[in-house]
Structure formats: C-alpha cells, structure tokens
Amino acid sequence: FGRHLHIREVVTSTQDVLRELAEEGAPEGTLVIAERQDNGRGRMGRSWVSPPGRGVSMSLLLRPDVPLQLAPQLTLLAAVALCRSLSRETGLPIGIKWPNDLLVDGRKISGILLESATEDERLRYVAVGLGIAVNLDAEDYPEELLARAASLKMAAGRAFDRATLIASVLLEFEQLYAVYKHQGFEPIRILWETYSVTLNRTFSLNAGKGFFDGVPRGLDENGGLRVELPDGRVRTIYSAEIGDAAP
Numbered sequence: 001f002g003r004h005l006h007i008r009e010v011v012t013s014t015q016d017v018l019r020e021l022a023e024e025g026a027p028e029g030t031l032v033i034a035e036r037q038d039n040g041r042g043r044m045g046r047s048w049v050s051p052p053g054r055g056v057s058m059s060l061l062l063r064p065d066v067p068l069q070l071a072p073q074l075t076l077l078a079a080v081a082l083c084r085s086l087s088r089e090t091g092l093p094i095g096i097k098w099p100n101d102l103l104v105d106g107r108k109i110s111g112i113l114l115e116s117a118t119e120d121e122r123l124r125y126v127a128v129g130l131g132i133a134v135n136l137d138a139e140d141y142p143e144e145l146l147a148r149a150a151s152l153k154m155a156a157g158r159a160f161d162r163a164t165l166i167a168s169v170l171l172e173f174e175q176l177y178a179v180y181k182h183q184g185f186e187p188i189r190i191l192w193e194t195y196s197v198t199l200n201r202t203f204s205l206n207a208g209k210g211f212f213d214g215v216p217r218g219l220d221e222n223g224g225l226r227v228e229l230p231d232g233r234v235r236t237i238y239s240a241e242i243g244d245a246a247p
Ligand code: BTN
Pocket: 012, 013, 014, 015, 037, 039, 040, 041, 042, 043, 044, 046, 048, 056, 057, 058, 059, 101, 110, 111, 112, 113, 128, 129, 130, 131, 132
C-alpha cells in the first residue's frame, strides 16, 4: 500500500481526489495525502477540520471483491489497523469506539470515513479516509471540543514524525487486509473486540430513530454490533451514534 502515492498541497477532500483516480483505474493501495483540505468530510455528514502541517489527512484505495453488505467489515478493519500501528508507534493506550473512532482517555485522536462505489450489489472500490490528529496543540481546538478531542502529541507529551506514522499505518493495513483476504473477517472481528472500549457497558445509542439504551456485547460475523436491550432482546446495528456511557 502507498506505492502509488499522490501528495497534494491543497485539496477539497482527499476522498474526492482518490475517487477520481479510482474511476480512472488506479490500482488497489493507491494513496492520496494532502496537507490541507478545504472541504474535509467526517462521518454522518459532518465536516473534518485539521490545521495544515500538524495532522495526517489521507485516503487509501481498496478494491475488495465482496458484496456491498460486507462494507462494515472494512470499516472495522481500518480501525484495527490504525489502532495497532498508532499504539505501537506512540505507546499510548488507544481504544476503538464503535465503529471506528480512536480514543485515548475518552478523547478522539483519529477518525475514519469509508465511501464506496458499487455495481450489482458488490463493492467496486472503497475509499478509506483516515484523519489523524498528530501534532496539534490544545490551542488548535475550539474550547468546547477539548473534553472530547485530543492529539497524539497532547496525549503523549511529545511530537511524532508524520511520515513514520503513515508508513506504519500502511504496513499494518496491508498486513491485516491480507489476513482478511485469506482468512475472512473472523481474525479481524476478534482483534476489534480486543481493542474496543465500547463493549459490556450501558450506552445511549442512536441508530437513526432516536436514542435507546443498550449494552454492546460484540460483533456479528458481518461486522454489525450486537446490542443487548434492557428487556434482554439483542438488536444488531450497522451504523449508529454512540452517546455517553451511563454513569
Ligand atoms: C470521522 O471521524 O467523522 C471521520 C473523519 C475522516 C477524516 C478523513 S481526513 C482524510 C479523508 N478525507 C476526508 O475528507 N475525510 C477523511
């Protein structure tokens, strides 16, 4: 991964550049990195802002030959790859919040956005967008975000070399993706559960139709989150907001 590398100074979103390259036939593993995004996107229609020079904003192209409904598996795989590589490089205790936010001490240090193109109910390609808050300082964040967001530098008390982190993420991603291709989702599922900080505690969840309380118990074989409801029934969700853990 990353052998086909496109480095840009300013883009709307690295996702846009990667999608254009994908449509032109770029190979799996193609990577777009930008110093500045004028229209960075987050999950759930939110925007993603990162000051130039201190974060990592990049998009990686996958061409998995799997049905559309297995896309959540790749979302979780991306989280595991990022979690493992960044933990190793920084020594920080990084956990995964469902489905793919990375947290240190409850604060988000990285986000992942998957966008896919499909044909006949199969994935034609997937653009995996990775945003990592590497060397941002507290002054870079609006006051109201500081309780929920941090950078690797703020958490570790030292700065990190971005190129080293990127290389480590790509290597880990490539290795896990090879495992996924040969052995399927099960090894990834187990790793995700190991790093998750959102299992076996009561959370307020929103899967589109208002909040409900539930206890996430684990993943199913497709990558859905199995949530135990107060009445004991189990509901599987594929996309949801997780609110705060109940006290
Ligand atoms: C989230 O947590 O909501 C996901 C954030 C994803 C941000 C990255 S930065 C690189 C890529 N390009 C984008 O526009 N978004 C992703």
